[in-house]
Amino acid sequence: MTNQNVLVADTNSGLSMANSSIFTTGTQKPPAAPGGYVSISRKKLLKNMEINGGARVNAWVDSMRASSPTHMKSTPSVNEDPSSWILHHPSALEMFEQIIDASKGKQIVMFLDYDGTLSPIVDDPDRAFMSKQMRATVRKLARFFPTAIVSGRCRDKVYKFVRLAELYYAGSHGMDIQGPAKGSKYKKGSGGVVFQAASEFLPMIDEVYEELVEKTKTTPGAKVENNKFCLSVHYRCVDEKVGKWSGLAQVVKSVLKEYPKLRLTQGRKVLEIRPTVKWDKGKALEFLLESLGFANCTDVFPVYIGDDRTDEDAFKVLRERGQGFGILVSKIPKDTSASYSLQEPTQASYGFPATFGGVQTAA
Numbered sequence: 001m002t003n004q005n006v007l008v009a010d011t012n013s014g015l016s017m018a019n020s021s022i023f024t025t026g027t028q029k030p031p032a033a034p035g036g037y038v039s040i041s042r043k044k045l046l047k048n049m050e051i052n053g054g055a056r057v058n059a060w061v062d063s064m065r066a067s068s069p070t071h072m073k074s075t076p077s078v079n080e081d082p083s084s085w086i087l088h089h090p091s092a093l094e095m096f097e098q099i100i101d102a103s104k105g106k107q108i109v110m111f112l113d114y115d116g117t118l119s120p121i122v123d124d125p126d127r128a129f130m131s132k133q134m135r136a137t138v139r140k141l142a143r144f145f146p147t148a149i150v151s152g153r154c155r156d157k158v159y160k161f162v163r164l165a166e167l168y169y170a171g172s173h174g175m176d177i178q179g180p181a182k183g184s185k186y187k188k189g190s191g192g193v194v195f196q197a198a199s200e201f202l203p204m205i206d207e208v209y210e211e212l213v214e215k216t217k218t219t220p221g222a223k224v225e226n227n228k229f230c231l232s233v234h235y236r237c238v239d240e241k242v243g244k245w246s247g248l249a250q251v252v253k254s255v256l257k258e259y260p261k262l263r264l265t266q267g268r269k270v271l272e273i274r275p276t277v278k279w280d281k282g283k284a285l286e287f288l289l290e291s292l293g294f295a296n297c298t299d300v301f302p303v304y305i306g307d308d309r310t311d312e313d314a315f316k317v318l319r320e321r322g323q324g325f326g327i328l329v330s331k332i333p334k335d336t337s338a339s340y341s342l343q344e345p346t347q348a349s350y351g352f353p354a355t356f357g358g359v360q361t362a363a
């Protein structure tokens, strides 16, 4: 794949996993993180968006544009021939048989991103509802397989959207994990799993939230969302043409300058601010597999469906483990470590997950 993974020295060694607040039931422990290093994809992006000195707001705005589908200029490898992208990331809908064959005799575990995967992307983040059809599909999936929602959103908020008590939820990009409220039939005790990777950051996140809300008031359309262990600064409704994106980038940059223990990543028309802990959606996936008792199993088949850059951490983990696969939901070719693709969320509802194990979707 064209995705480049780099190791960047973690200057905040005081925030290593050893210092994190970890509450687990039973004997589950988070998988070990490579000591002293943070794994970060998209070297170039990171370089452009470096927040500890030397940052150029223009580079931020370039990056904000690059992450917006209307401006999406894929890397040359993707641009050269879109049909070759499809060859490398075939539609999951057309690969049913191959996928089902590969999972035979193995325990499928489903990981589902929320925004852009289970719900359509909309202007107002508070109105990103999932359809009844999608909820029915996820409910049926969970009857057959352990199923987790892995989201950048705060766990409580994503739960309010999904409203299925039988699922695992990993909110704040995997930094806040809780097992099914109903308990789990897959592994005794795993329903009670609770894990928080960055609780010591809560006061800092709240402080930065207040500051950003105040300072973005003058940017029409900007919205700051408190996702408990991380923050989202939305610019979907900010007018790019009148230069408002750069103003917003400048505000975020100036605030973050005072908080070197926070870092910035990007999603779909959103700047994501999060602690520099070595934790992401990929680590959450590993943690959940381990909690379910599949840490060193060869007969587990994890499937992760997601649409965003932050989902790449999970796709990468699956590639590295050589188990299961990732499915990228995207209408356009993108650099990805996923193996398959779906065009849009509705395809995830009407088609792919529903076919696993002969699960039938509602008409």
Ligand SMILES: O=P(O)(O)OC[C@H]1O[C@H](O[C@H]2O[C@H](CO)[C@@H](O)[C@H](O)[C@H]2O)[C@H](O)[C@@H](O)[C@@H]1O
Pocket: 113, 114, 115, 116, 120, 121, 122, 123, 124, 125, 126, 128, 150, 151, 152, 153, 225, 227, 232, 234, 236, 267, 268, 269, 270, 272, 308, 310
């Ligand atoms: O990991 P996810 O579940 O995909 O969450 C990532 C972010 O999703 C939400 O923002 C995105 O969806 C919004 C609603 O459709 C849209 O308005 C926004 O532009 C998108 O970036 C959510 O609001 C963020 O907090 C999540 O971090």
